[in-house]
Amino acid sequence: MKPINWGILGASNFALKHMGPAIHAASGARLGALATSSPEKAAPFCAFCPDLRVHDSYDALLADPEIEAVYIPLPNTLHIEWSLKALAAGKHVLCEKPIAMRAEEIGPLIAARDAAGLFATEAYMIVHHPQWEQVREWLDEGQIGELRHADVVFSFNNPDPANIRNRAETGGGSIPDIGVYAYSSVRYAARAEPGALRALIRRENGVDVFAQVTGEMIGPQGGFSYSAITSTRLHPRQEVTFQGDRGLIRVHVPFNAGVAGEAALTLQRTGEPDRVLRYPGINQYVLQVENFARHIREGAPYPWTLEDARAGQAMIDKVRASEA
Known part of the structure; x- marks a missing residue:
């Protein structure tokens, strides 16, 4: 090629x-x-x-x-x-x-x-990382039974007022910067879109530094409850959990895999030992570039289109419109 x-x-x-x-x-x-x-x-x-x-x-x-x-x-x-x-x-x-x-x-x-x-x-x-392909597969297979709840936390502490992530004129704030991860990771893995949402947002100098979103997501098998926190003023933390009636999937380093820690998944199922999958040495940025090349040169499928991005941004817009 x-x-x-x-x-x-x-x-x-x-x-x-x-x-x-x-x-x-x-x-x-x-x-x-x-x-x-x-x-x-x-x-x-x-x-x-x-x-x-x-x-x-x-x-x-x-x-x-x-x-x-x-x-x-x-x-x-x-x-x-x-x-x-x-x-x-x-x-x-x-x-x-x-x-x-x-x-x-x-x-x-x-x-x-x-x-x-x-x-x-x-x-x-993140959609190029095999951990997210695995989560999607487990959910499709019903490995945790009926999906009933998903929750996400993504935070880091960035108090520098000069940083573009803290400036309104450059589109700063936790929702624009990392909301796409907290919202679209669940959209992607569960093939779901948002229903009713409610957002609690705290701002500094015109940008949100904390956003807590609660509500409902609607997937192929029905609705499930959803909660997400994004913040640029909290100690670093990232985790995603999908909870069903017969099991649970935990994504330990869901977004900055290999940077914030080693990517790993835990599958817990009622009456069975935990299953842990680890992904050492995988660079999701390299995979993204390689998939981009294969799509252009060979017509290979690509997991994230502008249409996907538009649906993700629509959820971000909905979060902002749902502020309490």
Whole structure:
């Protein structure tokens, strides 16, 4: 398979630590260019990718004829704008989540994707990790009986007022930043969509720093209760639990697998010993890039589309609208 030549729009810290190295390491991919006007920010990228071309603007990278796909890690409020520009320039797009600030913004992007005949999607990396494929399989098989409740916690402590995650003008807050994990992980695994929701939200300087969501999700076999907490002001914690009438699935490091700890699942079933599956050494960012390449080059299925992203953003919109 011919490798896809990638460019990155912006030298973000996340791109430096995770996605840049993942593109460089993935089979079927080659990191070819970076757009930044800062030589200081470009230097660590060039350290692990010596052949990297550095463009001094995003437009210059999009004009690079050798670049076939772009990864966009810009602030949340810029995602739609630069995804549209990348498609117009003839590039495939992998854009960080949330790809939009409202679900209605994603429709024009879907139309642009289809008109260009290119692939564009949100970088929702967890669906590429085999632990989430396993959770979905167990739920489909009814391994815990009838699913009756799901709960999620995702928190970290980021009090820096200058950080873009704490600034309203860049789309900051726990709901835009990590709500997609707390909400769409359950949507994906249980093939469910939200029913009635109620949100308790606490804000600082115009951005939410704590959100507790309770309500109902509706899946193929009916409704189940749901609760989720996201926060950017609590000690780091992440866990997802699916509870049925005959068992329980616990996802121990559901979102930052391999970074916040080793990915592992526990399946508890009435009258049986616990089953524990561990996933050492798996890099979900690399898997995401490799699946992207196989989809483009070979037409292989891809587990997260813009339509999936739009449904996830619709749930985020619904959470905000349901504030108590």
